[in-house]
Amino acid sequence: MxxxxxxxxxxxxxxxxxxxxxxxxxxxxxxxxxxxxxxxxxxxxxxxxxxxxxxxxxxxxxxxxxxxxxxxxxxxxxxxxxxxxxxRRAGQWRMETRALLSGEDIVDEPAADEVVVAKERVRQLAEAVAALPPQMGRAFRLHKLEGMSQAETAQAMGVSVKMIEQHIQAAIRNLSQRLRT
Amino acid sequence: MADAAAWLARLQRADVSERDGLEFEAWLAAAPAHKTAYRRTLAMWHEFESCTDEVLTELTTQARHETLRRTPTRRGWMVGAGGAALAAALAVAVVPGLVTEPAAQTFATGKGERRKITLADGSMIDLNAETSLSVRLTRSAREVTLADGQAIFDVTHDPARPFTVAAAGRIVRVVGTRFDVRSRQGELAVTVAGGKVRVAPATSTAPGRAFLLTPGQRLEVDRAGVEQLKAVDPEETLGWRIGRLVYRGEPLANVVADLNRQFEHQIEISDPELGKMPITGVIVVDDQAAVMARLTLMLPIRSVPSQRGLLLLRK
Structure with missing residues (x-):
């Protein structure tokens, strides 16, 4: 709107x-x-x-x-x-994220159990990441999960920024296919 | 030919520009299927964004299980730290170790002493008074054993080397975050200020369950192993780093125990009932005389000189 x-x-x-x-x-x-x-x-x-x-x-x-x-x-x-x-690492943001996560899955559960409930999906996501080819998986992990920029990821892995973008691209393609519901 | 994945990756560039935007728009408009595919890919991308720490923790756990399966006889890494009450902070190698295994370093603080140490990986540890811990950094792990005391950990992200703290029979495991671990007389408290922290029994056969703590949560485990999860303001718990002790309904005896780690003159409580009095407030740890003066104004107590130092009595 x-x-x-x-x-x-x-x-x-x-x-x-x-x-x-x-x-x-x-x-x-x-x-x-x-x-x-x-x-x-x-x-x-x-x-x-x-x-x-x-x-x-x-x-x-x-x-x-x-x-x-x-x-x-x-x-x-x-x-x-x-x-x-x-x-990204601060409290507020995480709390919001948790509310978001739990909102889809459960209502009125003690905080400690929220994680347990969403866990099945988290496990699926983690398994999909773990199944990526090593370099691709590492690039995805550093860039997407650890929050590094493409340049920082490139430096950490000792490859070019362009290569990182290609890894990320391939990872996205791979994960979309694997996680399609 | 570019697809949704290629576009999403391209838009992650640090210097994303109007040209990227204009070309992206043209691609979207070129076929209705492009928009559908992009939206679907975006949903997956956002789903990861909503649980990055959980996924990282899960990946670390999976990887650890792999390692354990492969090398079931892996040597335990917990080493006893040296004397707990050293007069000054010092770093000494207590384990010569094997040729390939780096030695553990032990850091300890004495009474009234706080110390900030920076590890080789950039992680920082603040040690509260009378705290002893040892650190071992290897290529695949960062292992801290908190023998006794309290420390705040600012952990740098390094997914290849999980950071663990062993204390009071539990293992606290993180990827990168900020949290406080307090282990005194067999009681454990873990308070998280940022990121996610996993606390689990040190061995699979040990009693107790695993917890995944988020910011603002504190897990307390008493001597009997009873676990309690609380919501707290982490900045209060971490306040000791800047010389502020924050209490909410803490028994006076515990407050006194904290002060006795900060000051030379030891405080004694005559009456056990007095020791149970709940204390709520902020104690600025500066000069002992000033602290005692403020305490006696704030509380129905008075202090008199004793053999060891000070004796607290009811007013």
């Missing part, structure tokens, strides 16, 4: 806002590649909308698409920077 601007009529909207509404879903899917869930991506796209709605309506935007994706990419990089390093 499109966020509604403060009493703004479609006819008054600049090219940028119009382009935003046309591309909203693509932008959302773009942002979601780096968020932990779709809800966070929705938050980011809301931020994006607020940013561009605040821009001068008379701004001459020759390439609205390029500007939208530039703004989205910057938001994404800022988001990764602010969450990945600090709160």
């Amino acid at each position: 499109a966020p509604s601007g403060p009493s703004r009529k479609a006819a008054d909207d600049g090219a940028l806002v119009q382009a935003f509404f046309e591309k909203r879903e693509s932008l959302l899917l773009f942002l979601a590649s780096r968020t932990r869930c779709m809800a966070t991506a929705e938050d980011l796209i809301q931020d994006l909308y607020l940013k561009l709605a605040a821009m001068d309506a008379g701004t001459d935007v020759r390439a609205p698409s390029a500007l939208l994706y530039r703004m989205a990419a910057n938001l994404m990089i800022d988001h990764v920077r602010s969450t990945q390093r600090s709160s």
Whole structure:
């Protein structure tokens, strides 16, 4: 659903806002590649909308698409920077994650048992990772699970960043197939 | 030809740019199936994101089972640490070890002493007063034995080398996180500030069950082996690192025991009933006289000089 601007009529909207509404879903899917869930991506796209709605309506935007994706990419990089390093390991984030996990599986269970309930799925995920070819599995583990950037993963494994991206790509393909429900 | 997996991987680049975005949009628009495939792949990606620590723990556990199956006679690594009450912190090798096995290093603090050590892997350990622990780093493991005392662990991520702390018959296992382990007189408390920590009996035949602790949880195991899981503010438990002891309904006797690890003049409690009085509050550990003055203002107690140091009495 499109966020509604403060009493703004479609006819008054600049090219940028119009382009935003046309591309909203693509932008959302773009942002979601780096968020932990779709809800966070929705938050980011809301931020994006607020940013561009605040821009001068008379701004001459020759390439609205390029500007939208530039703004989205910057938001994404800022988001990764602010969450990945600090709160990835911090309490709050984990607690939210747990609530998310348990919400799907159980209600009103003591905290200590939540893990046990979700465990079967965790085991499936871990087994799928363990079944990856060694280098691919290591790249996935460091990058996705340990939260290292592609560059850090490349350094840790002594291979090029390009190679890491290829490993990750292959791992995603492999895991999607194995975990398809 | 690019597919959903290729796009998702490409968008993970640190320098992802508008060009990536524009080309991604063009790919999405090229066929309806692209969007469906991408959304499905994204769901898998997000699922991993929602339980990275659990999956890591599971992977570590699976790997350990593999190792144990392969080498059932693997030598136990728990080594006794040296004297507990050394006057100053020191590092000495207590186990010469085999040629291929690195020796364990022992670190100990004396009364009133706190010490921060940094291990070769970058992990940091804060030792509270009167604490003794030994550390052994190998290529496949990082093993700490907490003989007695309390320590906060800031563990660097290294999935190839799980970090374990053996204390009071339990094994605390992590991948990378921050937590506090307190092992005094056979009682164990593990408090987690970040990441996930697994606490399990040291051997498969030992009594007790395994717990996976998350931030804000504390597992307490008393001398009888009775386990209790509590919700706590981890920063309170970890407060001793900055000289703050935080208590919520802690018996006075335990508070006094903590203070006696910090100060030369030992405090005694005359009356066992007084020792049971619950204490709630923050004690800033600076100067003993100041601490005692604040305590006697805060609580219905007074202190008088005694042979050993101070004697606490009811007002």
